[in-house]
Amino acid sequence: MTHKVSDLIRLAMRKFTHLDRFQHEVRLIISAVIGRSESWVFANHEYEVPEEQAQVIVSFIERRASHEPLAKILGRKNFWKFAFNTTQATLDPRPDSEILVEAVLSSFLDEKQPFRILELGVGTGCLIMSILLDRPNAIGIGVDLSAEALAVAGENLRHFELKERLLLVQADWLEAIGGSFDCIISNPPYIPSLEINELAPDVKDFDPLRALDGGADGLDYYRRFFKDCVPSMLTTNGKVFFECGIGQKEGVIEKSERSFLNFSNAYKDLQGIARVLEFCGG
CATH class of the missing domain: 3.40.50.150 (Vaccinia Virus protein VP39)
Known part of the structure; x- marks a missing residue:
């Protein structure tokens, strides 16, 4: 099963209720996991992320939703x-x-x-x-x-x-x-x-x-x-x-x-x- 970039951004929108710049942060998460630039992610919302990578992204979104800093998540x-x-x-x-x-x-x-x-x-x-x-x-x-x-x-x-x-x-x-x-x-x-x-x-x-x-x-x-x-x-x-x-x-x-x-x-x-x-x- 795959997940489109747009699906992952919508998930982050629901989870990141405490963040003003949630789209920027979720793009950074996606780009770090799939090895693409943030600008590439921005321009390719229909890209289908492989299941294994999508699971990592979802786990990172959950961690960020719990207030863990993005830098700590990405290292x-x-x-x-x-x-x-x-x-x-x-x-x-x-x-x-x-x-x-x-x-x-x-x-x-x-x-x-x-x-x-x-x-x-x-x-x-x-x-x-x-x-x-x-x-x-x-x-x-x-x-x-x-x-x-x-x-x-x-x-x-x-x-x-x-x-x-x-x-x-x-x-x-x-x-x-x-x-x-x-x-x-x-x-x-x-x-x-x-x-x-x-x-x-x-x-x-x-x-x-x-x-x-x-x-x-x-x-x-x-x-x-x-x-x-x-x-x-x-x-x-x-x-x-x-x-x-x-x-x-x-x-x-x-x-x-x-x-x-x-x-x-x-x-x-x-x-x-x-x-x-x-x-x-x-």
């Missing part, structure tokens, strides 16, 4: 100019985080300039790898406490052939990290603990809690970084870039005031909200 998420593997062990790459990539690249405009970068909480590796792929003479270290997350980052590292330029390390934040860096980046957990249950089901039920929970005020990881980071970790003109949550700018800056770092810039999203904060050595 891939587009970010910056690339697509990264993602699993239940990693935070899904998000468009807001591209602001951090833009901020770093704007600080290292010379594409041939060598520099050394450290990412704390590397997850999928989408941040540091996007930067390295745009700056071919840069090298880096990506740190994560989770062995499962590092396994996903390792898959992405091998896919993008970055083994000679990126070292992945299992460690707890700055623990066991030595040397000086031109750039330190992080998208740390910044959701206040009591707000976790208020998040959308797509997030709270499928992203790892350790990648979301930033403690009582959401600022635990910033507090810890500013306490533990020492001047020798940054080169003379080195910079630190943090992603932060809505309304957290002043709180993060306040936590930096007893450190050697000085706030230097804020990068805003399209709604004018400060999403990335830049610090430099004093």
